[in-house]
Amino acid sequence: MSLLSVTNLHAGYGQMTILKGVDMALDAGEIGVIVGPNGAGKSTMLKAIFGMLTISEGSISFDGADVTGIRPEKLAGHKIAFVPQEANVFASLTVQENLEMGAYSRRDAYDGIIDNVYELFPDLKNKRRQPAGELSGGQRQMVAFGRALMIEPKLILLDEPTAGLSPLFMSVIFDRVIAINRTGVTVAMVEQNAKQALAIAHKGFVLANGQNSYTGTGSELLANPDVARSFLGG
Ligand SMILES: Nc1ncnc2c1ncn2[C@@H]1O[C@H](COP(=O)(O)OP(=O)(O)OP(=O)(O)O)[C@@H](O)[C@H]1O
Ligand SMILES: [Mg+2]
Numbered sequence: 001m002s003l004l005s006v007t008n009l010h011a012g013y014g015q016m017t018i019l020k021g022v023d024m025a026l027d028a029g030e031i032g033v034i035v036g037p038n039g040a041g042k043s044t045m046l047k048a049i050f051g052m053l054t055i056s057e058g059s060i061s062f063d064g065a066d067v068t069g070i071r072p073e074k075l076a077g078h079k080i081a082f083v084p085q086e087a088n089v090f091a092s093l094t095v096q097e098n099l100e101m102g103a104y105s106r107r108d109a110y111d112g113i114i115d116n117v118y119e120l121f122p123d124l125k126n127k128r129r130q131p132a133g134e135l136s137g138g139q140r141q142m143v144a145f146g147r148a149l150m151i152e153p154k155l156i157l158l159d160e161p162t163a164g165l166s167p168l169f170m171s172v173i174f175d176r177v178i179a180i181n182r183t184g185v186t187v188a189m190v191e192q193n194a195k196q197a198l199a200i201a202h203k204g205f206v207l208a209n210g211q212n213s214y215t216g217t218g219s220e221l222l223a224n225p226d227v228a229r230s231f232l233g234g
Helices: 042-049 095-102 111-120 122-126 137-149 167-182 194-199 218-223 225-231
Strands: 004-013 016-026 031-035 055-062 080-083 155-159 186-190 203-208 211-217
Touching: 004 042, 016 031, 016 042, 016 055, 016 186, 016 203, 031 042, 031 167, 031 194, 042 055, 042 155, 042 186, 080 137, 095 111, 095 137, 111 122, 111 137, 111 167, 122 137, 137 155, 137 167, 167 186, 167 194, 194 218, 203 218, 203 225, 211 218, 211 225, 218 225
Parallel strands: 016 211, 031 186, 031 203, 080 155, 155 186
Antiparallel strands: 004 016, 004 055, 203 211
């Protein structure tokens, strides 16, 4: 059985339905990448999975539980973490304080988890006393990843983690996504850099107009001439 199953999902904003019957399934340990044109509903999809939108039809199951319509604060208990594209760190708090904020829902000791995060992102350890707002865009993205990892998620939802980054930092971020995934965390990631993202994806989902357009393994989608022509720039 899949770790995450999104079935026939309909969701949107107010009366406006954006997602019109989207399906997505990921097995434990996979990286799933969602690509598609601007306005396709990619961010809406992550927000709906994370309980931020009203779901009018369809269902979401995670790790054997029905989590359809469960609010974000409850989903931490189900070990789902979300890193939104914008405003994903507290700029005035230090790196260390940002990580501690990520653990606010925990009642147990988390020093060991902070150590694991610093092991995954050695740069952050050196900067742990610096306000996150003073870091580069790529480093801030790592703080956001680290903060999400503090709940020891089984699933991490990432919305365009490389947006606005230089090509060099982009590959560093993809590298870190692979490293997070290797620790056993399942990843669902939206990306504009579709070719690079599909290259590290176990499964790929092309969305267009709030519906599934193509679904396959990352390499199947990369090799599909229709996908390449319509969505990958030839
Ligand atoms: N908060 C909101 N309220 C109303 N409509 C919204 C809201 N957020 C997004 N939309 C609309 O929902 C549709 C899908 O938006 P969404 O942000 O999911 O697209 P996307 O695929 O993530 O695009 P992009 O590649 O530009 O990030 C768009 O038509 C957008 O205008
Ligand atoms: Mg988006």
